[in-house]
Amino acid sequence: MISESQLNTLHNFTELLLKWFEKNRRDLPWRKKRDPYHILVSEIMLQQTKVDLVIPIYEEFLRRFPTIEVLAGASLEQVRLITDKLGYTRRSKFLFEIAKELSDRRKGVFPSSLDELLELKGIGRYTAGAILSFAFEKNDKNAAIVDVNVERVISRIFGTWRDERNAKFDRRMWAFAEEFIINGNVWTKNQAIMDLGAILCVSSNPRCYICPMNVLCKYYKQVVPKITPLDSFFE
């Protein structure tokens, strides 16, 4: 359901985005490694929690449980001591259970297929895609990710923001996210679109005036002229 002109826009968007990302990427601890265990820990923590809060807990967690085997050999209470500080305390349980499952029953071999990842409690479609792109750098559509950032960026670029958050809208977002990564460079593309959503294309008062992608953005063309936020002139 993606039109020719949308494909063209997506292609141009991707080129501009990657250029922007080279100079503006965030330096985040979980971006230094490709170890699926590290990616798992970061993504579970990031599910409902902001980056700034996660960073110190993530580092403390990996100091205490440097490998998935160490985590599997710990107790839930020991895990809770660290991860419960983030709230949503069931995530401690998820991490611990996944570690035991992978360490005991699968001999520490980390699953690298979408179906196997989705069988693990605590891992849904987003987290599975994140592991496939950030740890395994899988060059296929299963490595697509849609979180609020991706959803916001895509819906602004293509002017679909008026749609309701229904199943059709979701399918559309996933279709775009798959198309976005289809020609490889999965790790970089997905990190880049997340950074765009976190740095420029933020939810309120997006910094459209300094966004290199504004030339092809429907939101910039159709919505920004009507709101003219004062602070945007001083960027």
Add this chain to the structure above:
DNA sequence: GTCCGGTATA
């Protein structure tokens, strides 16, 4: 006080 968010669950 209200909104937000991936996943599990019903």
Add this chain to the structure above:
DNA sequence: TATACCGGAC
């Protein structure tokens, strides 16, 4: 399909 989860931002 809707809602709970939990803490932070506003």
